[in-house]
Amino acid sequence: xxxxxxxxxxxxxxxxxxxxxxxxxxxxxxxxxxxxxxxxxxxxxxxxxxxxxxxxxxxxxxxxxxxxxxxxxxxxxxxxxxxxxxxxxxxxxxxxxxxxxxxxxxxxxxxxxxxxxxxxxxxxxxxxxxxxxxxxxxxxxxxxxxxxxxxxxxxxxxxxxxxxxxxxxxxxxxxxxxxxxxxxxxxxxxxxxxxxxxxxxxxxxxxxxxxxxxxxxxxxxxxxxxxxxxxxxxxxxxxxxxxxxxxxxxxxxxxxxxxxxxxxxxxxxxxxxxxxxxxxxxxxxxxxxxxxxxxxxxxxxxxxxxxxxxxxxxxxxxxxxxxxxxxxxxxxxxxxxxxxxxxxxxxxxxxxxxxxxxxxxxxxxxxxxxxxxxxxxxxxxxxxxxxxxxxxxxxxxxxxxxxxxxxxxxxxxxxxxxxxxxxxxxxxxxxxxxxxxxxxxxxxxxxxxxxxxxxxxxxxxxxxxxxxxxxxx
Numbered sequence: 001x002x003x004x005x006x007x008x009x010x011x012x013x014x015x016x017x018x019x020x021x022x023x024x025x026x027x028x029x030x031x032x033x034x035x036x037x038x039x040x041x042x043x044x045x046x047x048x049x050x051x052x053x054x055x056x057x058x059x060x061x062x063x064x065x066x067x068x069x070x071x072x073x074x075x076x077x078x079x080x081x082x083x084x085x086x087x088x089x090x091x092x093x094x095x096x097x098x099x100x101x102x103x104x105x106x107x108x109x110x111x112x113x114x115x116x117x118x119x120x121x122x123x124x125x126x127x128x129x130x131x132x133x134x135x136x137x138x139x140x141x142x143x144x145x146x147x148x149x150x151x152x153x154x155x156x157x158x159x160x161x162x163x164x165x166x167x168x169x170x171x172x173x174x175x176x177x178x179x180x181x182x183x184x185x186x187x188x189x190x191x192x193x194x195x196x197x198x199x200x201x202x203x204x205x206x207x208x209x210x211x212x213x214x215x216x217x218x219x220x221x222x223x224x225x226x227x228x229x230x231x232x233x234x235x236x237x238x239x240x241x242x243x244x245x246x247x248x249x250x251x252x253x254x255x256x257x258x259x260x261x262x263x264x265x266x267x268x269x270x271x272x273x274x275x276x277x278x279x280x281x282x283x284x285x286x287x288x289x290x291x292x293x294x295x296x297x298x299x300x301x302x303x304x305x306x307x308x309x310x311x312x313x314x315x316x317x318x319x320x321x322x323x324x325x326x327x328x329x330x331x332x333x334x335x336x337x338x339x340x341x342x343x344x345x346x347x348x349x350x351x352x353x354x355x356x357x358x359x360x361x362x363x364x365x366x367x368x369x370x371x372x373x374x375x376x377x378x379x380x381x382x383x384x385x386x387x388x389x390x391x392x393x394x395x396x397x398x399x400x401x402x403x404x405x406x407x408x409x410x411x412x413x414x415x416x417x418x419x420x421x422x423x424x425x426x427x428x429x430x431x432x433x434x435x436x437x438x439x440x441x442x443x444x445x446x447x448x449x450x451x452x453x454x455x456x457x458x459x460x461x462x463x464x465x466x467x468x469x470x471x472x473x
């Protein structure tokens with residue numbers, strides 16, 4: 001997918017920037033072809049853009065030097081975290097510098113008393129939770145991939161725990177951001193709320209590297225619950241499973257996780273993760289809280305699922321059993337790929353209001369069947385978010401077109417219900433086509449903000465903002 005490639009800087013410009021960067025960063029500037037290719041894309045569909053250089057800064061001041069230098073020379077910069085983004089955010093469409101934050105891997109401060117911490121952007125969520133395990137605290141946002149905290153902030157990531165704990169948007173107190181002209185700015189504070197000035201923190205959350213580089217993140221932490229119980233409930237119909245979720249949410253039942261897998265996704269999970277279930281629509285559930293509270297929540301959910309055709313709960317109470325269950329859920333992408341070896345997976349997501357979830361999911365399921373494609377459904381349905389893994393042969397133009405059309409209709413159907421084209425993947429390159437439909441005149445305002453903060457258009461050009469206007473795109 002190189003059709004969106006943008007004009008690249010002149011070789012003489014790149015050479016001049018490389019020499020100045022090498023004088024400051026030494027061997028942490030590379031033009032190794034292998035490393036350049038590693039930094040040309042994320043996961044998901046190939047949206048490849050080869051950078052001219054990859055740099056590995058280690059301090060805020062080094063990031064500021066890189067950005068100021070590139071800004072002066074008009075050289076594009078594409079921030080790079082763990083490489084797990086799904087919508088083409090990491091492709092260096094105009095070449096230039098890929099700025100790798102993996103060496104920003106320090107946990108700077110943990111305050112158990114205030115339930116917060118400050119980490120560098122390259123710290124992964126698994127590394128953070130391993131570090132704070134002995135404090136009795138944890139960080140709940142869990143997108144599945146072992147993503148970097150900075151990348152999760154940049155894409156406003158979510159995950160299986162969002163129904164109880166919220167997304168990155170709700171769990172970030174403040175940031176350190178380096179602007180395109182090299183200023184180091186600290187936003188927010190450690191306070192849980194503020195009415196002082198513009199909310200710069202949330203301006204940068206979800207900006208996908210188009211406004212600056214996030215280098216540090218102040219996060220909320222949570223105490224480990226007294227009791228955790230996971231359960232699986234299987235249904236005779238997709239409609240019954242979805243309606244059970246809606247009823248539970250409308251009853252104010254506080255589940256920690258509510259994950260839906262349709263019968264095709266269950267077939268994939270059973271085969272790939274060796275699960276002992278049947279191929280039918282299934283809810284993966286997790287309950288957290290006090291012992292009595294969890295018991296009451298389980299009983300209430302059992303009554304709700306029974307009213308909608310759900311079977312007996314199959315419990316996973318031991319940590320190793322829960323981990324196996326959620327590992328199978330997190331391996332959904334790999335499981336889908338194993339269904340049809342040799343095919344590509346056009347993974348997409350959408351998010352709708354809870355009241356619209358049954359209708360939207362059932363219409364989407366009918367659309368999948370009519371398309372003739374294999375496209376399992378899996379979702380964090382507790383907050384209205386669902387995913388399709390659309391399998392297609394990239395060498396078959398007709399099948400590729402059908403897959404793209406299915407993904408397009410899924411996004412537009414969600415928007416039509418008052419929802420969004422993406423609950424957690426972000427926009428990147430692949431979902432630019434939906435921005436005007438979803439945001440209307442808001443897109444022009446987004447472009448104004450982009451042009452004000454990045455007037456030379458060096459930050460991750462060609463992403464998020466629809467073509468046109470003054471954005472470099």
